[in-house]
Amino acid sequence: MTRLPEKPATGMIKPLLPRGLADRSSQEIAATRRMIDIIGRIYELYGFCAVETPMIEYTETLGKFLPDTDRPNAGVFSFRDDDQQWLSLRYDLTAPLARHYAAQATSLPKPYRSWRAGYVFRNEKPGAGRFRQFMQCDADTVGASSVAADAEICMMAADTLEALGVPRGDYIVKINHRKVLDDVLDAAGLAGDAPRRLIALRAIDKFDRLGAKGVRELLGAGRRDESGDFTKGVELDAAGCDILMAFLQGHLPEGLVSTGLDELAAIRDLLLAGGYGPDRVRIDMSxxxxxxxxxxxxxxxxxTFEVASQGGQTTRFGAVGGGGRYDGLVGRFQSESVPATGFSIGVSRLYAALKALGSPLVEAKSAPKPVLVLVMDKDHLAHYQSLVAALRRAQVPAELYLGSSGMNAQLKYADRRGAPCAIIQGSNERASGQVVIKDLVLGTTLGGATKDRADYLELKQLAQFAVAESEMVGAVRNVLARQAATAKT
Amino acid sequence: MTRLPEKPATGMIKPLLPRGLADRSSQEIAATRRMIDIIGRIYELYGFCAVETPMIEYTETLGKFLPDTDRPNAGVFSFRDDDQQWLSLRYDLTAPLARHYAAQATSLPKPYRSWRAGYVFRNEKPGAGRFRQFMQCDADTVGASSVAADAEICMMAADTLEALGVPRGDYIVKINHRKVLDDVLDAAGLAGDAPRRLIALRAIDKFDRLGAKGVRELLGAGRRDESGDFTKGVELDAAGCDILMAFLQGHLPEGLVSTGLDELAAIRDLLLAGGYGPDRVRIDMSxxxxxxxxxxxxxxxxxTFEVASQGGQTTRFGAVGGGGRYDGLVGRFQSESVPATGFSIGVSRLYAALKALGSPLVEAKSAPKPVLVLVMDKDHLAHYQSLVAALRRAQVPAELYLGSSGMNAQLKYADRRGAPCAIIQGSNERASGQVVIKDLVLGTTLGGATKDRADYLELKQLAQFAVAESEMVGAVRNVLARQAATAKT
Structure with a gap:
């Protein structure tokens, strides 16, 4: 049992992470926690209650709704358990919620508002900034067909961004309607042609990135990109292209009748009644x-604020969340159809945005650093241990030096840890029942601080002094208080 | 694109979770969050800093160290990515930390104390209470060979349990040493016989469950359990069995020399110096x-407290965490050997324990329930929406009724949601610019509360009254304040 694990015949294992996966620092962990606290507070103000589902579901439960249909496994991590059943890691939080609702329907209030934060997984193709594990924070209303449910979710998205510190004017919540899109595609000559409709939708989705010229090429014969690669187009005629391009600029085909338009108008009325004008939430056909x-x-x-892009230009930061109505998803589990609508915030992406905004929410406000008790004599380890324990009992973060190096290396370690002060006890101090407290913040400024010899000596006395062991905790507290006061001025 | 997903030919999909996986309620989510806050606070008091790793690693990185060696995949969920590399879900937080340390070694302080909370996954065989996704909260010190690192972790485990509300006397942190076990197995006649040593260790591990008789059978010829199944034993002779059984009762083989014993003695000295007596942390050979x-x-x-077991008897609650020194794990990634030690709390298991203890930490202290604004006339939805928005702007949790049912069903919904009050506006109120506020807590007690007609009328007036729209927010706040005051008395 104590034998070490054998190394592979090829030698060392490389300490690598698979691509698209990353470790997270204490700063990112703390910031994410604060973000989810704020998001949850807003969601609960709107009456959504927290519920979570596990990361693994039956593959069939999740279904295959990801946009990446170029590959057979469509971006999902799947595996079989020992009953030979196919399981998958969830790729979003919506499909598992539909399963949860269908399973628990009898015990839940209807309509049912709920929210959750958690990791989702995508088996993405390689690429910069493509993560295969990332965090989402979702809110969903199940059992409400009213557009008031959709309007509410858009207001909540706006409130959430502001609560997170994104100023009004630096964000916009945009609304469109699948039925409007569908009716416009019909008008453009794509009625009943599912494969070409899908290609047209993908072209429209690229409007932000490719602009009008690129999208028009994709709607027509096709587009050759800078690298020379050719993407086949929808092959719409000029009239059809005109209709879709005009639509992207906000002009509907003449005489268009669409229930989607009526619903969008009703949503706009609700938004205005709630006090959410087009500076915060607006209809956008793209x-x-x-x-x-x-x-x-x-x-x-x-x-909507600008950030530096790769080519030295600036670009809008872009989407940090999205959602919509999914009236068919719960119905996969039961004969009765159940309407539902929801919204998902990309927490990892929003974290990057808040960093770009210089938000205090994500800035390093880490836990206080521990005081270091040096080990000057290994034969007295137990006594040093008792000093550390006394500090911790007084709720002062503290560590015992656990390495095997000498005093200089120990002070270097203290420096690396950002320790506010060090406790030193050599044989002389031990004999007299004392410890030396070394203020490591004051100590580093001591060199060039003053030329006046009296001042220097006074500072030196503050920076390193001896106290009785029984007074150590109080003296350390004084040092920490002095440092906090100095940091503020 | 708007076509609904097709249902499988066999009909509906069943809304089932794979076994060993569970949804989590808002109460459990909030309790887990509070637990991790407390655990993290203690870990940081000891100088451990937060760092997290992703849930997926290369299979080779994780290695196969799980005790379940009866099956080829040894309890790990594994799959291939599109580069045909084998990936696995982590089964603990220790192997990923070893990879993290090896990858980041040059930028980390040495020794390196860190902590993390997160889900781990085990492809377990079916069984009651066996979870395939559960949460652990770990602390590890890498780069310290000193037993002071081990002692510190045991003290921290004791402090953590007390901070979580487990009273002193209701827990014990037990320490043993693999080298002592090894030397005793040698003395019992198993030197160099790896397979039989492993079976002997498994037998010893069952001491709590099977008692002395059962373990002795497993060390000898074997044991037949109540169901008639026979487990083959280690086939030790009587002298060998005597040595191991005496060891389990705390008696070492005569003349045993073991560096493990010296280290245990040193750990005990450090614990006593820190003020941790055998009522909290003690050496236990089992x-x-x-x-x-x-x-x-x-x-x-x-x-150590007793809980009811399945057969109507009582049993000790049992282990909620464990750990140890793993000096070989980081060395799998680099030629230089790196000592390390750590401890893992089973958060999900500890949550069950705190529930059994009736801890206030896990009791339902959920978010305030939302006020419900009823929809009496669908043509005025936007106006009802503006009432909800006014409440939310005043930080009062509120919802608009989003279903399509009548007033009675809406009040039933309010009841199910635990709404403190309802806002009702029919055509008469609207004409006079008023709303009716219905106190749903006072309302339910109204029936049997008083026989005195004057009192009844006064209460009735409190339970349902009309106010001008402009005074709605203030009036709702008064109702909530009155309810909070009543709940306290």
Whole structure:
């Protein structure tokens, strides 16, 4: 049992992470926690209650609704358990919620508002900034067909971004409607042609990135990109292209009748009644959303401030969340159809945005650093241990030096840890029942601080002094208080 | 795109979770969050800093150290990515930390104390209470060979349990040493016989469950359980069995020399110096720990209070955490050997324990329930929406009724949601710019509360009254304040 694990015949194992996966620092962990606290507070103000589902579901439960249909496994991590059943890691939080609702329906209030934060997983193709594990924070209303449910989710998205510190004017929540899109595609000559409709929708979805010229090429014969690669187009005639391009600029085909338009108008009225004008939430015909399960209104929360892009230019930060109505998803589990609508915030992406905004929410406000008790004589380890324990009992973060190096290396370690002060006890101090407290913050400024010899000596006395062991905790507290006061001025 | 997902030919999909996986309620989510806050606070008091790793690693990185060696995949969920590399879900937080340390070594302080909370996954065989996703909260010190690192972790485990509300006397942190176990197995006649040593260790690990008789059978010829199943034993002779059984009662083989014993003595001295007596942390020769990677001291945190077991008897709650020294794990990634020791709390298991203890930490202290604004006339939805928005702007949790049912069903919904009050506006109220506020807490007690007609009328007036729209928010706040005051008395 104590034998060490054998190394592979090829030698060392490389300490690598698979691509698209990353470790997280204490700063990111703390910031994410604060973000989810704030998001949850807003969601609960709107009456949504927390519920979570596990990361693994039956593959069949999740279905295949990801936009990446170029590959057979469609972006999902799947495996079999020992009963030979196919299981998958969830790729979003919506499909598991539909399963949860269908399983628990009898015990839940109807309509049912709930929210959750958690990791989702995508088996993405390689690429910069493509993560295979990332965090989402979702809110969903199941059992309400009213557009008031959709309007509410858009208001909540706006409130959430502001609560997180995104100023009004730096974000916009955009709304579109799948039925409007569908009716416009019909008018453009694509009625009943599912494969070409899908290609047209993908082209429209690229409007932000490719602009009008690129999208028009994709709607027509096709487009050759800078690298020379050719993407086949929808092959619409000029009249059809005109209709879709005009639509993207906000002009509907003449005489268009669409229930989607009526619903969008009703949503706009509700938003205005709630005090949410077009500076916060507005209808935008270019919104598509990639997930296949949407059936009605679709939403996208976009950050509109500019950030530096790769080519030295600036670009809008872009989408940090989205959602929509998915009236068919719960119905996969039961004969009765159940309407539903929801919104998902990309927490990892929003974290990057808040960093770009210089938000205090994500800035390093880490836990206080521990005081270091040096080990000057290994034969007295137990006594040093008792000093550390006394500090911790007084709620002062403290560590015992656990390495095997000498005093200089120990002070270097203290420096690396950002320790506010060090406790030193050599044989002389031990004999007299004392410890030396070394203020490591004051100590580093001591060199160039003053030329006046009296001042220097006074500072030196503050920076390193001896006290009785029984007074150590109080003296350390004084040092920490002095440092906190100095840091503020 | 708006076509609904097709249902499988066999009909509906069943809304089932795979076994060993569970949804989590808002109460459990909030309690887990509070637990991790407390655990993290203690860990940081000891100088451990937060760092997290992803849930997926290369299979080779994780290695196979689980005790369940009866099956080829040894309890790990594994799958291939599109580069045909084998990936696995982590089965603990220790192997990923070893990878993290090896990858980041140059930028980390040495020794390196860190902590993390997160889900781990085990492809377990079916069985009651066996979860395939559960949460652990770990602390590890890498780069310290000193037993002071091991002692510190045991003290921290004791402090953590007390901070979580487990009273002193209701828990014990037990320490043993793999080297002592090894030397005793040698003395019992198993030197160099790896397969039989493993069976002997498993037998010892069952001491709590099977008692002395059962373990002795497993060390000898074997044991037949109540169901008639026979487990083959280690086939030790009587002298060998005597040595191991005496060891389990705390008696070492005569003349045994073991560096493990010296280290245990040094740990005990450090514990006593820190003020941790055998009522909190003590040496216990029956501790084994199942994971194969341990090389030195091993720890187990056990809750000693009694709970009802299945057969109507009582039993000790049992282990809620464990750990030990794993000096070989980081060395799998680099030529230089790196000592390490750590401890893992089973958060899900500890949550069950705190529930059994009736801890206030896990009791339902959920978010305030939302006020419900009823929809009496669908043509005025936007106006009802503005009432909800006014409440939310004043930080009063509120919802608009989103279903399509009548007033009675809406009040039933309010009841199910635990709404403190309802806002009702029919055409008469609307005409006069008023709303009716219905106190749903006072309302339910009104029936049998008083026989005195004057009192009844006064209460009735409190339970349902009309106010001007402009005074709605203030009036709702008064109702909530009155309810909070009544709940306290």
């Amino acid at each position: 919104v598509v959303r990639g997930l296949e399960y949407y059936t009605g209104p679709v939403f996208e929360a976009e950050l | 501790v084994v720990r199942g994971l194969e990677y341990y090389t030195g001291p091993v720890f187990e945190a056990e809750l």
